[in-house]
């Protein structure tokens with residue numbers, strides 16, 4: 001399988017006043033097309049820092065990062081922004097939807113950066129993305145008229161609409177109850193079964209069981225890596241939830 005992400009001896013320092021925080025201390029990581037990778041570890045271990053660099057939202061202090069064969073180190077900020085809009089999809093813990101625009105407009109947003117896409121195609125693609133997450137009947141709702149799980153579905157539709165090479169998710173189930181978390185994981189598993197590469201940050205070991213590989217961070221290092229031989233199936237777990245979990 002093709003390598004989508006390659007990271008070599010990557011380090012990240014933050015400078016806060018007089019203090020230097022070493023958030024990443026030499027990370028080596030390779031992710032192949034079609035993998036569903038859990039980035040695990042306790043709070044402060046460097047997971048979000050790693051994901052932000054993978055997402056071209058932040059730059060490393062040193063080391064190399066290749067995304068789909070392109071070396072990030074040599075790109076300007078404009079080029080990085082373009083790459084972000086063409087190759088990446090993002091899902092965050094707090095959904096990060098624009099509150100004054102509808103579900104449909106939120107999902108259309110990443111397509112505005114591609115001037116070749118006309119308004120009609122933009123709308124059709126956003127509608128199709130919302131349909132794929134089961135929200136055809138909510139496209140004109142505003143974020144505050146949607147439940148947490150529905151808002152996260154909108155965010156997933158937004159992350160898909162530009163057909164990215166990789167989806168990056170940071171604690172995407174962190175604000176959701178068990179049932180809704182499993183529903184969201186069922187969506188991610190479905191996407192992965194159709195070939196989408198996903199990198200998913202979580203501090204919850206139960207959530208990481210839905211993925212194909214686990215990479216554990218501690219204090220800026222990778223301390224353990226493991227292929228998951230038998231992934232949990234989110235649909236099966238949903239069906240097995242006791243009734244009281246409905247309320």
Ligand code: ADP
Pocket residue numbers: 014015016021022023041042043044045046047048049050
């Ligand atoms: P995690 O997502 O695993 O909880 P983070 O990647 O957010 O961890 O943080 C790793 C370390 O880097 C922490 O010690 C945190 O305080 C520090 N850190 C993260 N972001 C910044 C920042 N923007 N400025 C300064 N320090 C930061």
Ligand code: MG
Pocket residue numbers: 047048049
């Ligand atoms: Mg974090």
